[in-house]
Amino acid sequence: TDEEEKVKSFEELRLKPQLLQGVYAMxxxxxxxxxxxxxxxMLAEPPQNLIAQSQSGTGKxxxxxxxxxxxxxxxxxxxxxxxxxxxNVERGQKISEHIVIGTxxxxxxxxxxLKFIDPKKIKVFVLDEADVMIATQGHQDQSIRIQRMxxxxxxxxxxxxxxxxxxxxxxxxxxxxxxxxKLKREEETLDTIKQYYVLCNNRDEKFxxxxxxxxxxxxxxxxxxxxxxxxxxxxxxxxxxxxxQVALLSGEMVVEQRAAVIERFREGKEKVLVTTNVCAxxxxxxxxxxxxxxxxxxxxxxxPDNETYLHRIGRTGRFGKRGLxxxxxxxxxxxxxxxxxxxxxxERGQKISEHIVIGTx
Ligand code: ADP
Ligand code: MG
Numbered sequence: 335t336d337e338e339e340k341v342k343s344f345e346e347l348r349l350k351p352q353l354l355q356g357v358y359a360m361x362x363x364x365x366x367x368x369x370x371x372x373x374x375x376m377l378a379e380p381p382q383n384l385i386a387q388s389q390s391g392t393g394k395x396x397x398x399x400x401x402x403x404x405x406x407x408x409x410x411x412x413x414x415x416x417x418x419x420x421x422n423v424e425r426g427q428k429i430s431e432h433i434v435i436g437t438x439x440x441x442x443x444x445x446x447x448l449k450f451i452d453p454k455k456i457k458v459f460v461l462d463e464a465d466v467m468i469a470t471q472g473h474q475d476q477s478i479r480i481q482r483m484x485x486x487x488x489x490x491x492x493x494x495x496x497x498x499x500x501x502x503x504x505x506x507x508x509x510x511x512x513x514x515x516k517l518k519r520e521e522e523t524l525d526t527i528k529q530y531y532v533l534c535n536n537r538d539e540k541f542x543x544x545x546x547x548x549x550x551x552x553x554x555x556x557x558x559x560x561x562x563x564x565x566x567x568x569x570x571x572x573x574x575x576x577x578x579q580v581a582l583l584s585g586e587m588v589v590e591q592r593a594a595v596i597e598r599f600r601e602g603k604e605k606v607l608v609t610t611n612v613c614a615x616x617x618x619x620x621x622x623x624x625x626x627x628x629x630x631x632x633x634x635x636x637x638p639d640n641e642t643y644l645h646r647i648g649r650t651g652r653f654g655k656r657g658l659x660x661x662x663x664x665x666x667x668x669x670x671x672x673x674x675x676x677x678x679x680x681e682r683g684q685k686i687s688e689h690i691v692i693g694t695x
Pocket of ligand 2 (some may be wrong): 395440462
């Protein structure tokens with residue numbers, strides 16, 4: 335997208351006054367990267383079709399909700415907005431006065447068999463989390479059948495966190511004449527995150543450094559990553575002894591247990607979440623201000639795992655908020671790992687790590 339087409343503020347979008355108020359009430363100060371690029375297109379006259387991809391937690395849903403609400407005509411008391419998405423629970427599917435939200439199967443029934451909805455009156459059609467959605471058998475075909483019932487001038491939008499071939503092919507089938515926005519991971523993170531490392535000699539010193547860090551600065555919420563389950567449970571226990579409220583997210587938990595731990599952390603019931611790589615996938619906790627690599631991420635051969643590094647520290651520093659990442663280094667070997675991670679990101683023009691001393695013993 336050209337620089338001129340981006341917006342740097344919500345004011346520039348000429349949203350309806352109530353919507354702009356709503357945006358501020360939500361505490362949004364400025365558009366995220368995907369919103370900068372997508373909103374001008376979605377709110378253009380005539381509204382544009384769009385296929386957009388960016389990592390989860392980057393503001394896609396907020397973007398299309400704004401686009402939808404900009405187009406609804408409240409005086410017309412029938413559904414004008416339609417959102418298809420994957421729902422793993424039945425609750426959440428609904429037809430309200432102006433909006434329809436449901437899985438492709440349900441919405442198809444509402445449109446065809448049951449005739450609850452007149453698809454010809456839909457003005458904005460959104461396929462959310464397309465990558466997740468098409469993983470379910472039948473959803474692609476059902477979505478396409480729904481899409482064919484919609485009027486020609488209906489705005490069609492598709493969002494996905496990832497963009498494998500299958501998603502891409504589906505997107506092109508279901509969104510005619512699309513504008514396309516893809517954000518690379520690297521563009522989304524790192525530049526607003528301050529990264530530091532702390533030199534220690536062993537695990538106990540790393541723990542001491544961590545305590546000193548907590549003694550020195552106020553940390554609202556932090557995620558701490560360990561390499562093994564064993565280290566994670568040890569660290570969680572030690573931190574509890576120091577009086578911290580600690581949550582442990584562990585590989586042996588069943589899905590429901592994990593979800594409960596994440597939910598409690600998200601609600602702020604615990605201030606520290608200790609976890610391993612495996613567990614960290616797919617967790618979105620936007621308010622985390624500090625990420626600590628108690629162990630640096632390495633793959634199974636002991637080589638630096640750059641993707642995981644990005645993934646971990648990418649949970650902080652969202653929406654231009656300043657994030658902080660601290661890497662604990664405890665040997666020549668782990669310093670070497672960190673250097674290689676730095677080199678990897680420097681090649682991509684990303685600045686990394688300054689050394690700090692936080693009173694290690
Ligand atoms: P996605 O759909 O890409 O996963 P969401 O739209 O759900 O992302 O946004 C993730 C979180 O960030 C939500 O809590 C949302 O309220 C918040 N958010 C979205 N846009 C902004 C913004 N411009 N400024 C601040 N917070 C935002
Ligand atoms: Mg979303």
